[in-house]
Amino acid sequence: MALRVTRSSKALAITAAAGLALMLTACGSNDDDSSSSASSTDCAAYKTYGDLKGKTVSVYTSIVAPEDQQQIDSYKPFEECTGATIKYEGSKEFEAQLPVRVKGGNAPDIAIVPQPGLLKTLVATGKVKKAPDATAANADKWFGPDWKGYGTVDGTFYAAPLGANVKSYVWYSPSAFKDKGYEVPQTFADLMTLTQKITDDNGKGSAWCAGIGSGDATGWPATDWLEDMLLRTGGVDVYDQWVNHEIPFNDPKVADALAKVGGILKNPNFVNGGDVKSIATTTFQDAGQPILDGSCWMHRQASFYAANWPEGTKVGPDGDVWAFYFPAVDPAQGKPVLGGGEFITAFADRPEVQAFQTYLSSDTWANNKAKATPAGGWVSANKGLDVNNLVSPLDKLSAQILQDPKAKFRFDGSDQMPGAVGAGTFWKGMTDWITGKSDADTLNYIENSWPKS
Amino acid sequence: MSAAEKFGQMFFAIGLFAVVFIGILLLASLAKGRKGERVQSLAFVGPALLLLAVGLLYPAIRTVGQSFKNGDGTKFIGLDNYTNIFTSPEQLLVIRNTAVWVLLVPIFATAIGLIYALLVDKARGESFAKALIFLPMAISMVGASIIWKFMYDYRPKTRPQIGLLNAILVKLGFDPQNFILNAPANTVFLIVIMIWIQCGFAMVILSAAIKAIPEDIIEAARLDGVRGMQMFRFITLPSIRGAVVVVLTTIGIAVLKVFDIVRTMTGGQFDTSVVANEFYNQTFRYDNTGLGAALAVVLFVLVIPFIVYNARQLRRSEGR
Numbered sequence: 001m002a003l004r005v006t007r008s009s010k011a012l013a014i015t016a017a018a019g020l021a022l023m024l025t026a027c028g029s030n031d032d033d034s035s036s037s038a039s040s041t042d043c044a045a046y047k048t049y050g051d052l053k054g055k056t057v058s059v060y061t062s063i064v065a066p067e068d069q070q071q072i073d074s075y076k077p078f079e080e081c082t083g084a085t086i087k088y089e090g091s092k093e094f095e096a097q098l099p100v101r102v103k104g105g106n107a108p109d110i111a112i113v114p115q116p117g118l119l120k121t122l123v124a125t126g127k128v129k130k131a132p133d134a135t136a137a138n139a140d141k142w143f144g145p146d147w148k149g150y151g152t153v154d155g156t157f158y159a160a161p162l163g164a165n166v167k168s169y170v171w172y173s174p175s176a177f178k179d180k181g182y183e184v185p186q187t188f189a190d191l192m193t194l195t196q197k198i199t200d201d202n203g204k205g206s207a208w209c210a211g212i213g214s215g216d217a218t219g220w221p222a223t224d225w226l227e228d229m230l231l232r233t234g235g236v237d238v239y240d241q242w243v244n245h246e247i248p249f250n251d252p253k254v255a256d257a258l259a260k261v262g263g264i265l266k267n268p269n270f271v272n273g274g275d276v277k278s279i280a281t282t283t284f285q286d287a288g289q290p291i292l293d294g295s296c297w298m299h300r301q302a303s304f305y306a307a308n309w310p311e312g313t314k315v316g317p318d319g320d321v322w323a324f325y326f327p328a329v330d331p332a333q334g335k336p337v338l339g340g341g342e343f344i345t346a347f348a349d350r351p352e353v354q355a356f357q358t359y360l361s362s363d364t365w366a367n368n369k370a371k372a373t374p375a376g377g378w379v380s381a382n383k384g385l386d387v388n389n390l391v392s393p394l395d396k397l398s399a400q401i402l403q404d405p406k407a408k409f410r411f412d413g414s415d416q417m418p419g420a421v422g423a424g425t426f427w428k429g430m431t432d433w434i435t436g437k438s439d440a441d442t443l444n445y446i447e448n449s450w451p452k453s
Numbered sequence: 454m455s456a457a458e459k460f461g462q463m464f465f466a467i468g469l470f471a472v473v474f475i476g477i478l479l480l481a482s483l484a485k486g487r488k489g490e491r492v493q494s495l496a497f498v499g500p501a502l503l504l505l506a507v508g509l510l511y512p513a514i515r516t517v518g519q520s521f522k523n524g525d526g527t528k529f530i531g532l533d534n535y536t537n538i539f540t541s542p543e544q545l546l547v548i549r550n551t552a553v554w555v556l557l558v559p560i561f562a563t564a565i566g567l568i569y570a571l572l573v574d575k576a577r578g579e580s581f582a583k584a585l586i587f588l589p590m591a592i593s594m595v596g597a598s599i600i601w602k603f604m605y606d607y608r609p610k611t612r613p614q615i616g617l618l619n620a621i622l623v624k625l626g627f628d629p630q631n632f633i634l635n636a637p638a639n640t641v642f643l644i645v646i647m648i649w650i651q652c653g654f655a656m657v658i659l660s661a662a663i664k665a666i667p668e669d670i671i672e673a674a675r676l677d678g679v680r681g682m683q684m685f686r687f688i689t690l691p692s693i694r695g696a697v698v699v700v701l702t703t704i705g706i707a708v709l710k711v712f713d714i715v716r717t718m719t720g721g722q723f724d725t726s727v728v729a730n731e732f733y734n735q736t737f738r739y740d741n742t743g744l745g746a747a748l749a750v751v752l753f754v755l756v757i758p759f760i761v762y763n764a765r766q767l768r769r770s771e772g773r
Contacts, residue, residue: 216720219722277631277634277635428721431723
């Protein structure tokens with residue numbers, strides 16, 4: 001789990017760095033404008049937080065340099081208008097260190113926790129403070145009940161959502177699709193027809209490219225595949241039961257989904273030039289690159305993959321690469337969306353901490369953050385987020401998907417499962433599955449590893 | 454904490470250390486006579502023993518205790534963890550891999566080191582040749598693994614190869630090989646790394662042992678007409694037998710504990726896990742401290758005979 005966040009934040013960091021470089025070279029003069037506009041913030045909206053002069057709120061997070069700057073910038077209006085100081089501390093060891101700090105009585109005021117599973121563990125220590133009413137009201141107003149649910153443990157609402165990412169994307173080359181006359185598929189059946197057509201036209205193993213290598217965390221992209229597929233074949237209810245272990249990991253419905261994933265990933269006619277096993281050792285960063293030279297056509301990966309294209313690649317509906325929504329099996333049943341995000345967890349209930357918590361859960365903050373991220377690479381499920389404040393076309397698309405009333409969003413399953421499964425045997429099991437283990441053996445192995453209480 | 458506070462703490466710690474030390478010295482000087490000597494030695498050995506007990510004995514006992522408990526250490530489950538290690542297919546694979554490591558690495562590293570030591574012995578540029586093969590010893594295991602990762606790196610045939618071995622294969626017209634993926638060969642490729650690191654150590658020790666063979670023995674053998682292989686078989690090898698055993702067992706101990714290479718290269722994926730790596734995974738990744746502890750105990754038990762043999766051999770060679 002921890003590593004997935006580092007990885008996605010790394011991806012974001014690259015975008016941020018690239019964007020920063022662009023800004024410095026192309027429009028260095030604009031730099032001054034943005035800071036002056038920040039100081040002329042209209043403080044009327046911040047009146048409700050009261051006067052917090054001389055108060056300090058400490059924030060601990062896994063968001064580290066250089067993308068931390070955008071976070072820090074987005075806190076500035078709050079600091080200026082209320083007089084509070086936000087002490088920001090980012091660490092790559094966040095997931096390992098936070099529980100240590102909490103148990104050691106040295107918890108930060110606020111932690112930005114990217115996994116509901118970790119939130120549960122933290123709540124179990126008894127140190128997490130219930131979210132103030134104002135924050136809960138914001139969460140009700142600006143977020144869907146599903147998002148609020150991920151910040152709720154045993155009926156108590158603790159943590160409001162912050163940012164989000166969308167995982168249900170298939171990357172492709174719009175220009176190459178256009179040349180060959182391929183259409184973006186609208187249903188899963190269309191997707192499989194297209195897969196077959198691409199294979200027939202371009203040769204064995206050209207339709208899909210995949211890679212699940214990620215160092216220590218090897219296997220996670222494959223877990224996303226299975227989660228995305230189960231959302232489509234089983235529906236959100238079955239998905240929830242599966243994540244919460246109300247049905248066993250190796251339930252027949254899960255086996256169905258896995259078989260469907262296997263229909264693509266384990267079919268040598270469809271993937272990686274015919275070499276299925278190479279999926280296991282190809283890093284997820286490298287996996288989609290063959291789209292650029294035409295040796296592969298589709299790559300299922302999250303929104304943050306935008307940062308992995310080489311410099312100069314145009315990402316957009318008419319660019320070199322773009323992403324389409326991983327289609328539903330039956331679109332009439334709604335659009336299942338798999339994604340992730342962060343949650344604001346508080347370990348103190350002083351007024352300034354609660355005020356800051358409330359600020360972060362508001363539409364004001366979401367729009368401030370969008371404006372503080374001129375290079376793109378950030379999105380939130382906050383319904384108050386004005387899509388026009390987002391810069392990159394992919395962020396806009398993600399925001400639209402997240403705000404779509406037909407969308408049925410579900411949080412990354414492995415991030416919600418107990419760490420032993422979600423960041424352990426699920427990853428290993430899926431890796432073994434790619435290298436040859438059977439569907440049944442894989443699911444049984446993971447089911448047997450589920451912590452017994 | 455400010456810098457001044459940190460310095461304050463440091464001086465306090467140094468002061469405390471001095472006080473404790475002076476206290477021990479004072480206590481020791483109070484005791485006089487034959488009985489006093491015993492008290493004195495106890496005063497000096499005592500703190501070390503105490504630290505050993507706290508730092509080594511206590512964790513060892515706790516680990517053994519934990520190995521009889523379930524995943525989160527809340528329930529006593531008897532020998533289940535040990536049964537698991539020796540019956541479940543996943544764990545048996547780990548044991549098998551460890552056995553392969555322990556068999557191959559010491560034998561090959563020692564053999565290569567010995568042959569190399571013999572070849573460069575008294576040759577021109579001996580020290581340079583020795584330095585070359587000793588260099589890998591200076592690199593950390595993680596560093597060595599990263600170097601070898603680039604040796605073994607695999608890309609599909611259509612992509613540019615960045616791994617040295619595959620680049621050569623493709624240049625020669627063969628298909629690129631996925632070295633660290635295909636079991637069981639991948640374990641052998643990982644073992645190569647350990648041999649690469651360890652044969653420098655073997656070479657240095659054995660070379661010193663060869664040089665320590667008394668010249669008159671060799672002279673006498675020559676006069677008796679012993680040549681070439683016979684010289685090695687009947688004179689050199691018996692003379693350095695002690696050193697060979699020490700090298701074999703020392704490498705054996707290191708291999709049993711091998712962790713860095715497997716962790717860096719594959720993380721135990723693709724059927725390459727070994728006991729030390731599996732212990733780490735079970736304890737820190739899969740939250741199964743019980744099984745992790747049991748694996749640690751198994752590792753400990755496996756190392757004991759090596760250490761005993763090693764120590765006895767060392768004592769014998771010193772006693773000579």
